[in-house]
Amino acid sequence: MIKTILRQLIVLPVIMGVMAMLYACGTANGRAGATANKPFNTTYVLQQGASAVITPAAAQGIAGGATAPTIKLERVNDSRCRVGAVCVWAGYISYSFTLTKADGTTSNFVLSDSMPNGKTSVTQDGLTFALAGVEPQAVPAKNEPAPDYRVSLRVSNTPPSDPTPRPS
Template sequence: MMKPRVMSFCFAGLSLIIAAACSAPPPREASRPAPRTSENYVLTQGQTVTLAPATTLKLERINDSRCKAGAVCVWAGHISYRFVLTDKQGESSFVLAEDMPGAAKSVTKNGLVFTLQGVDPAEPPPLKAPAPDYRVSLRVNIAQPI
Protein backbone atom coordinates (compact mmCIF):
# COMPACT_ATOMS: atom_id res chain seq x y z
CA MET A 1 0.00 0.00 0.00
CA MET A 2 1.22 3.52 -0.83
CA LYS A 3 1.98 5.97 1.90
CA PRO A 4 -0.29 9.06 1.98
CA ARG A 5 2.61 11.38 1.12
CA VAL A 6 3.62 9.36 -1.93
CA MET A 7 -0.02 9.16 -3.02
CA SER A 8 -0.41 12.96 -2.67
CA PHE A 9 2.77 13.49 -4.63
CA CYS A 10 1.51 11.15 -7.40
CA PHE A 11 -1.84 12.96 -7.61
CA ALA A 12 -0.09 16.33 -7.64
CA GLY A 13 2.26 15.17 -10.42
CA LEU A 14 -0.62 13.71 -12.40
CA SER A 15 -2.56 16.97 -12.01
CA LEU A 16 0.38 18.95 -13.36
CA ILE A 17 0.71 16.66 -16.37
CA ILE A 18 -3.02 16.92 -17.15
CA ALA A 19 -2.99 20.70 -16.73
CA ALA A 20 0.04 21.03 -19.01
CA ALA A 21 -1.55 18.82 -21.65
CA CYS A 22 -4.81 20.77 -21.56
CA SER A 23 -3.14 24.17 -21.73
CA ALA A 24 -0.68 23.27 -24.48
CA PRO A 25 -1.45 24.93 -27.82
CA PRO A 26 -2.94 22.64 -30.46
CA PRO A 27 -0.47 21.24 -32.98
CA ARG A 28 0.12 23.63 -35.87
CA GLU A 29 -1.43 22.68 -39.17
CA ALA A 30 0.15 23.72 -42.41
CA SER A 31 -1.28 27.14 -43.15
CA ARG A 32 -3.56 27.08 -46.15
CA PRO A 33 -4.80 30.18 -47.89
CA ALA A 34 -8.54 30.67 -47.70
CA PRO A 35 -10.21 29.55 -50.93
CA ARG A 36 -11.20 32.41 -53.16
CA THR A 37 -14.88 32.79 -53.77
CA SER A 38 -14.56 35.68 -56.18
CA GLU A 39 -11.95 37.68 -58.01
CA ASN A 40 -11.80 40.65 -60.37
CA TYR A 41 -9.80 40.45 -63.59
CA VAL A 42 -8.86 43.03 -66.21
CA LEU A 43 -8.19 41.47 -69.61
CA THR A 44 -7.10 42.67 -73.02
CA GLN A 45 -8.05 40.95 -76.27
CA GLY A 46 -6.19 37.64 -76.58
CA GLN A 47 -5.15 37.54 -72.91
CA THR A 48 -5.60 34.35 -70.86
CA VAL A 49 -5.81 34.12 -67.05
CA THR A 50 -5.72 31.09 -64.77
CA LEU A 51 -8.80 30.93 -62.56
CA ALA A 52 -7.94 27.66 -60.76
CA PRO A 53 -5.73 24.64 -61.42
CA ALA A 54 -6.52 23.43 -64.96
CA THR A 55 -9.08 26.24 -65.44
CA THR A 56 -8.32 29.19 -67.71
CA LEU A 57 -10.29 32.04 -69.24
CA LYS A 58 -9.35 33.81 -72.45
CA LEU A 59 -10.80 37.06 -73.78
CA GLU A 60 -10.92 35.88 -77.36
CA ARG A 61 -12.54 38.81 -79.12
CA ILE A 62 -14.00 42.27 -78.63
CA ASN A 63 -16.64 43.37 -81.12
CA ASP A 64 -17.36 47.10 -81.02
CA SER A 65 -20.15 48.13 -83.40
CA ARG A 66 -21.03 51.28 -81.43
CA CYS A 67 -21.48 54.50 -83.39
CA LYS A 68 -18.07 56.17 -83.58
CA ALA A 69 -17.62 59.70 -82.30
CA GLY A 70 -18.25 62.13 -85.18
CA ALA A 71 -20.22 59.61 -87.27
CA VAL A 72 -23.90 59.75 -88.25
CA CYS A 73 -25.53 56.43 -87.36
CA VAL A 74 -29.04 54.98 -87.58
CA TRP A 75 -28.50 52.91 -84.43
CA ALA A 76 -26.25 53.14 -81.37
CA GLY A 77 -24.66 49.71 -81.79
CA HIS A 78 -23.13 47.70 -78.97
CA ILE A 79 -19.89 46.27 -77.67
CA SER A 80 -19.58 42.58 -76.86
CA TYR A 81 -16.89 40.29 -75.50
CA ARG A 82 -16.34 36.67 -76.47
CA PHE A 83 -14.64 34.50 -73.83
CA VAL A 84 -13.35 30.92 -73.94
CA LEU A 85 -13.38 28.91 -70.70
CA THR A 86 -11.11 25.86 -70.64
CA ASP A 87 -11.37 23.36 -67.79
CA LYS A 88 -11.61 19.62 -67.10
CA GLN A 89 -14.88 19.56 -69.07
CA GLY A 90 -13.18 20.96 -72.19
CA GLU A 91 -13.66 24.32 -73.92
CA SER A 92 -16.80 26.40 -73.89
CA SER A 93 -17.36 29.92 -75.14
CA PHE A 94 -19.77 32.64 -74.14
CA VAL A 95 -20.50 36.28 -74.97
CA LEU A 96 -21.03 39.07 -72.47
CA ALA A 97 -22.54 42.45 -73.36
CA GLU A 98 -24.61 45.10 -71.62
CA ASP A 99 -27.04 46.18 -74.33
CA MET A 100 -26.84 43.51 -77.02
CA PRO A 101 -29.88 41.39 -77.89
CA GLY A 102 -29.28 37.72 -77.10
CA ALA A 103 -26.41 38.44 -74.69
CA ALA A 104 -26.29 39.21 -70.99
CA LYS A 105 -24.05 41.11 -68.62
CA SER A 106 -23.64 37.93 -66.52
CA VAL A 107 -23.51 34.22 -67.30
CA THR A 108 -22.92 31.00 -65.31
CA LYS A 109 -20.64 28.36 -66.83
CA ASN A 110 -19.33 25.19 -65.16
CA GLY A 111 -19.89 26.44 -61.62
CA LEU A 112 -18.51 29.94 -62.24
CA VAL A 113 -20.45 33.18 -62.58
CA PHE A 114 -18.89 35.70 -64.99
CA THR A 115 -20.10 39.29 -64.67
CA LEU A 116 -19.05 42.15 -66.89
CA GLN A 117 -17.90 45.14 -64.84
CA GLY A 118 -16.91 47.59 -67.58
CA VAL A 119 -14.51 48.50 -70.37
CA ASP A 120 -11.80 51.10 -70.76
CA PRO A 121 -12.12 53.26 -72.77
CA ALA A 122 -15.85 53.40 -72.14
CA GLU A 123 -16.65 55.65 -75.10
CA PRO A 124 -16.36 54.59 -78.76
CA PRO A 125 -13.26 55.86 -80.57
CA PRO A 126 -13.45 58.73 -83.10
CA LEU A 127 -14.58 57.90 -86.64
CA LYS A 128 -11.18 57.42 -88.32
CA ALA A 129 -9.16 56.39 -85.25
CA PRO A 130 -7.73 52.89 -84.94
CA ALA A 131 -9.42 50.54 -82.50
CA PRO A 132 -8.23 51.23 -78.97
CA ASP A 133 -6.52 48.69 -76.73
CA TYR A 134 -9.60 47.78 -74.72
CA ARG A 135 -9.29 46.63 -71.11
CA VAL A 136 -12.31 44.61 -69.99
CA SER A 137 -13.13 44.31 -66.27
CA LEU A 138 -14.74 41.04 -65.25
CA ARG A 139 -15.79 39.56 -61.91
CA VAL A 140 -15.67 35.80 -61.48
CA ASN A 141 -17.62 34.21 -58.60
CA ILE A 142 -17.64 30.55 -57.65
CA ALA A 143 -21.23 29.28 -57.78
CA GLN A 144 -20.18 25.72 -56.89
CA PRO A 145 -16.83 23.98 -56.32
CA ILE A 146 -14.78 23.61 -59.50
Protein backbone atom coordinates in the same frame (compact mmCIF):
# COMPACT_ATOMS: atom_id res chain seq x y z
CA MET B 1 -17.44 -26.42 -36.66
CA ILE B 2 -13.90 -25.77 -37.82
CA LYS B 3 -15.27 -24.53 -41.17
CA THR B 4 -17.54 -22.08 -39.37
CA ILE B 5 -14.72 -20.73 -37.27
CA LEU B 6 -12.44 -20.40 -40.33
CA ARG B 7 -15.19 -18.59 -42.22
CA GLN B 8 -15.66 -16.16 -39.36
CA LEU B 9 -11.92 -15.54 -39.16
CA ILE B 10 -11.82 -14.69 -42.88
CA VAL B 11 -15.16 -12.90 -43.36
CA LEU B 12 -14.98 -10.71 -40.26
CA PRO B 13 -11.65 -8.99 -41.19
CA VAL B 14 -12.87 -8.49 -44.80
CA ILE B 15 -16.08 -6.84 -43.59
CA MET B 16 -14.12 -4.65 -41.17
CA GLY B 17 -11.73 -3.60 -43.96
CA VAL B 18 -14.60 -2.69 -46.30
CA MET B 19 -16.29 -0.68 -43.58
CA ALA B 20 -13.06 1.18 -42.80
CA MET B 21 -12.65 2.08 -46.50
CA LEU B 22 -16.24 3.29 -46.75
CA TYR B 23 -15.77 5.44 -43.66
CA ALA B 24 -12.55 6.93 -45.08
CA CYS B 25 -14.25 7.72 -48.42
CA GLY B 26 -17.18 9.36 -46.67
CA THR B 27 -14.86 11.51 -44.57
CA ALA B 28 -12.84 12.60 -47.61
CA ASN B 29 -16.01 13.50 -49.55
CA GLY B 30 -17.30 15.48 -46.59
CA ARG B 31 -14.13 17.57 -46.49
CA ALA B 32 -14.18 18.16 -50.26
CA GLY B 33 -17.80 19.29 -50.09
CA ALA B 34 -17.02 21.76 -47.32
CA THR B 35 -14.10 23.23 -49.31
CA ALA B 36 -16.17 23.52 -52.49
CA ASN B 37 -18.73 25.65 -50.66
CA LYS B 38 -16.19 28.30 -49.67
CA PRO B 39 -17.16 31.35 -51.74
CA PHE B 40 -14.66 33.28 -53.82
CA ASN B 41 -14.96 36.38 -55.97
CA THR B 42 -11.98 37.46 -58.08
CA THR B 43 -11.75 40.14 -60.78
CA TYR B 44 -9.49 39.65 -63.80
CA VAL B 45 -8.58 42.40 -66.28
CA LEU B 46 -8.12 41.00 -69.78
CA GLN B 47 -7.10 42.49 -73.11
CA GLN B 48 -8.18 40.91 -76.38
CA GLY B 49 -6.36 37.57 -76.78
CA ALA B 50 -5.24 37.44 -73.13
CA SER B 51 -5.97 34.59 -70.71
CA ALA B 52 -6.20 34.26 -66.95
CA VAL B 53 -5.89 31.19 -64.73
CA ILE B 54 -8.78 30.86 -62.29
CA THR B 55 -6.78 29.50 -59.37
CA PRO B 56 -9.51 29.62 -56.65
CA ALA B 57 -11.59 27.24 -58.79
CA ALA B 58 -8.75 24.73 -58.99
CA ALA B 59 -8.29 24.78 -55.21
CA GLN B 60 -11.94 23.83 -54.83
CA GLY B 61 -12.14 21.34 -57.70
CA ILE B 62 -14.60 23.44 -59.75
CA ALA B 63 -14.80 23.25 -63.57
CA GLY B 64 -13.17 19.91 -64.01
CA GLY B 65 -10.76 19.12 -61.21
CA ALA B 66 -7.56 20.08 -59.46
CA THR B 67 -5.99 21.80 -62.49
CA ALA B 68 -7.01 25.43 -62.81
CA PRO B 69 -9.45 26.37 -65.56
CA THR B 70 -8.58 29.37 -67.75
CA ILE B 71 -10.65 32.18 -69.21
CA LYS B 72 -9.65 33.95 -72.43
CA LEU B 73 -11.03 37.14 -73.96
CA GLU B 74 -11.21 36.04 -77.59
CA ARG B 75 -12.71 39.12 -79.18
CA VAL B 76 -14.18 42.54 -78.54
CA ASN B 77 -16.92 43.38 -81.03
CA ASP B 78 -17.53 47.14 -81.03
CA SER B 79 -20.19 48.09 -83.56
CA ARG B 80 -21.18 51.31 -81.77
CA CYS B 81 -21.63 54.42 -83.88
CA ARG B 82 -18.32 56.27 -83.88
CA VAL B 83 -18.15 59.89 -82.71
CA GLY B 84 -18.55 62.14 -85.76
CA ALA B 85 -20.13 59.43 -87.92
CA VAL B 86 -23.72 59.31 -89.20
CA CYS B 87 -25.28 55.96 -88.31
CA VAL B 88 -28.60 54.23 -88.83
CA TRP B 89 -28.41 52.54 -85.40
CA ALA B 90 -26.49 53.05 -82.18
CA GLY B 91 -24.71 49.68 -82.27
CA TYR B 92 -23.37 47.79 -79.28
CA ILE B 93 -20.22 46.36 -77.75
CA SER B 94 -19.86 42.70 -76.79
CA TYR B 95 -17.11 40.46 -75.46
CA SER B 96 -16.51 36.86 -76.54
CA PHE B 97 -14.86 34.53 -74.01
CA THR B 98 -13.59 30.95 -74.01
CA LEU B 99 -13.53 28.89 -70.81
CA THR B 100 -11.03 26.02 -70.89
CA LYS B 101 -11.78 23.51 -68.15
CA ALA B 102 -9.20 21.40 -66.33
CA ASP B 103 -9.88 18.43 -68.61
CA GLY B 104 -9.12 20.54 -71.72
CA THR B 105 -12.69 20.92 -72.96
CA THR B 106 -13.82 24.41 -73.90
CA SER B 107 -17.04 26.39 -73.90
CA ASN B 108 -17.75 29.84 -75.32
CA PHE B 109 -20.00 32.65 -74.18
CA VAL B 110 -20.66 36.31 -75.00
CA LEU B 111 -21.28 39.08 -72.47
CA SER B 112 -22.64 42.56 -73.17
CA ASP B 113 -24.42 45.31 -71.31
CA SER B 114 -25.69 46.97 -74.49
CA MET B 115 -26.39 44.18 -77.00
CA PRO B 116 -30.05 43.29 -77.59
CA ASN B 117 -30.85 40.21 -75.49
CA GLY B 118 -27.27 40.34 -74.19
CA LYS B 119 -26.32 39.17 -70.72
CA THR B 120 -23.96 40.85 -68.28
CA SER B 121 -23.30 37.55 -66.51
CA VAL B 122 -23.38 33.84 -67.22
CA THR B 123 -22.84 30.71 -65.11
CA GLN B 124 -20.92 27.76 -66.54
CA ASP B 125 -19.48 24.70 -64.80
CA GLY B 126 -20.04 26.08 -61.31
CA LEU B 127 -18.45 29.46 -62.07
CA THR B 128 -20.23 32.78 -62.60
CA PHE B 129 -18.67 35.28 -64.99
CA ALA B 130 -19.91 38.90 -64.79
CA LEU B 131 -18.83 42.08 -66.55
CA ALA B 132 -17.32 44.47 -64.03
CA GLY B 133 -16.21 47.23 -66.42
CA VAL B 134 -14.36 48.14 -69.59
CA GLU B 135 -11.73 50.73 -70.45
CA PRO B 136 -11.97 52.91 -72.37
CA GLN B 137 -15.72 53.34 -72.10
CA ALA B 138 -15.94 56.21 -74.58
CA VAL B 139 -16.80 55.47 -78.18
CA PRO B 140 -13.78 56.25 -80.40
CA ALA B 141 -13.91 58.99 -83.04
CA LYS B 142 -14.72 58.16 -86.65
CA ASN B 143 -11.12 58.08 -87.92
CA GLU B 144 -9.43 56.65 -84.81
CA PRO B 145 -8.21 53.04 -84.71
CA ALA B 146 -10.05 50.66 -82.40
CA PRO B 147 -8.77 51.08 -78.85
CA ASP B 148 -6.99 48.36 -76.91
CA TYR B 149 -9.89 47.44 -74.64
CA ARG B 150 -9.32 46.18 -71.10
CA VAL B 151 -12.28 44.19 -69.84
CA SER B 152 -12.77 43.59 -66.11
CA LEU B 153 -14.40 40.21 -65.54
CA ARG B 154 -15.58 39.14 -62.08
CA VAL B 155 -15.36 35.37 -61.56
CA SER B 156 -17.03 33.70 -58.58
CA ASN B 157 -18.49 30.40 -57.49
CA THR B 158 -21.76 32.00 -56.44
CA PRO B 159 -24.56 33.13 -58.74
CA PRO B 160 -24.86 36.91 -59.18
CA SER B 161 -27.60 38.77 -57.40
CA ASP B 162 -30.24 39.78 -59.91
CA PRO B 163 -31.35 43.37 -59.32
CA THR B 164 -34.08 43.24 -61.98
CA PRO B 165 -37.54 42.74 -60.53
CA ARG B 166 -39.43 39.65 -61.67
CA PRO B 167 -43.08 39.90 -62.76
CA SER B 168 -45.44 38.31 -60.28
